[in-house]
Amino acid sequence: MKKHILILLTGISLLSCNSKSEETNSTGIEPKTKVETVQIKGSETVLPLTQKAVEEFANVDSQLKLIVTGGGSGVGIAALLNNTTDIAQTSRAIKFGEKQKIEEGGNTVKEIIVAYDALAIIVHPENKVSNLTREQLEDIFTGKITNWKEVGGEDLKIVPYARETSSGTYEFFKESVLLNKNYLSGIMSMPANGAIIQSIKQTKGAIAYVGLAYLNKDVKAVHVSYDGGKTFIEPSFANAKNKTYPVVRPLFYYYLGNSESKVKPFIDFLLSPTGQEIVDEVGYVDLR
Numbered sequence: 001m002k003k004h005i006l007i008l009l010t011g012i013s014l015l016s017c018n019s020k021s022e023e024t025n026s027t028g029i030e031p032k033t034k035v036e037t038v039q040i041k042g043s044e045t046v047l048p049l050t051q052k053a054v055e056e057f058a059n060v061d062s063q064l065k066l067i068v069t070g071g072g073s074g075v076g077i078a079a080l081l082n083n084t085t086d087i088a089q090t091s092r093a094i095k096f097g098e099k100q101k102i103e104e105g106g107n108t109v110k111e112i113i114v115a116y117d118a119l120a121i122i123v124h125p126e127n128k129v130s131n132l133t134r135e136q137l138e139d140i141f142t143g144k145i146t147n148w149k150e151v152g153g154e155d156l157k158i159v160p161y162a163r164e165t166s167s168g169t170y171e172f173f174k175e176s177v178l179l180n181k182n183y184l185s186g187i188m189s190m191p192a193n194g195a196i197i198q199s200i201k202q203t204k205g206a207i208a209y210v211g212l213a214y215l216n217k218d219v220k221a222v223h224v225s226y227d228g229g230k231t232f233i234e235p236s237f238a239n240a241k242n243k244t245y246p247v248v249r250p251l252f253y254y255y256l257g258n259s260e261s262k263v264k265p266f267i268d269f270l271l272s273p274t275g276q277e278i279v280d281e282v283g284y285v286d287l288r
Helices: 002-023 047-057 073-081 096-104 134-142 168-176 193-202 237-241 257-271 273-282
Strands: 036-042 064-071 087-090 109-123 131-133 159-163 188-190 206-211 223-225 248-256
Touching: 036 073, 036 257, 047 064, 047 257, 047 273, 064 073, 064 257, 073 087, 073 096, 073 168, 073 248, 087 257, 096 109, 109 168, 109 193, 109 237, 109 257, 109 273, 131 134, 134 159, 134 223, 159 168, 159 193, 168 206, 188 193, 193 206, 248 257, 257 273
Parallel strands: 036 064, 036 087, 131 223, 159 188, 159 206
Antiparallel strands: 087 248, 109 206, 109 248
């Protein structure tokens, strides 16, 4: 009788070991005992990348439920400060004051660069202007140049569009292109890249800026010069990758130090070779 019990226990032990081995999938991600929810909020620019990565991540870890919303980089950082998101996706770096508020609350903030983006300047497809210098762009968006004929185009009023002030893209464009000068008073602002594309498509004199992943046939991307007009560079994946296009910025994830174990599986996935292939597919520049 004792011999039979010993054989039975050995069999159960082996079955348990085999079951545990099968639970570890080929990605090396250890399954969790219960489903956890991770909130991701922020940049409209980073949004398509995160959405695609979340779809693919679901195939390798079904125990982590990821909920993604946009709203702008400022919204994402505010949600991180209010502890209503686990990851803030942003197209600008966190500000000193924002980081200080988190640290005053007894926590730390972690910064991860997940990809790079080229910011494309776009106009209506029928606009004859194909090249603009940084200085001309500064004068257009600050209101000094108001007609396309002043930069080689037809006699047509320029209609500039900007992103909302909560957008990281709004702030990056102001820093990089306008050299921190203020946008013209009363400039029309749009809540998202999709709305910008539609406005440019429908307005012949319009000009605006969007992330590289949003370019399509409905708009025309102008070539930009940062050397006073000596060379004009097309906003393209290749030119962003080889660093010849001048308007390139990092895209970030921010999370709190005490959330690291919760968010790290997804962030590690996005930084892996598979995740960086998704960066390429979406239209941004990978870290490799």
